[in-house]
Amino acid sequence: MSEVLTLAEIYAEYPSEWILIADPELDDHLEVIRGQVVFHSKDRDAVYRKAVELRLPNFAFEFTGGIPEGTAVIL
Numbered sequence: 001m002s003e004v005l006t007l008a009e010i011y012a013e014y015p016s017e018w019i020l021i022a023d024p025e026l027d028d029h030l031e032v033i034r035g036q037v038v039f040h041s042k043d044r045d046a047v048y049r050k051a052v053e054l055r056l057p058n059f060a061f062e063f064t065g066g067i068p069e070g071t072a073v074i075l
Helices: 006-011 044-054
Strands: 005-008 018-026 032-041 059-063
Touching: 005 044, 006 032, 018 044, 032 044, 032 059, 044 059
Parallel strands: none
Antiparallel strands: 005 032, 018 032, 018 059
């Protein structure tokens, strides 16, 4: 597997991509601090398919791009 990267390093290395992170270290707010990038793609569905394929016991998804103008986000 790849080396452990901080979230800042992941954003710098993989701009505007969806990231699958194995064994993420989380802070008290459950936000990713660091982890191992096991797959990345500009296609979100490809990353989701890889997560299903790998069946990782502990993982996180991150998108390193911004929210496109005119997009609504519902939480």
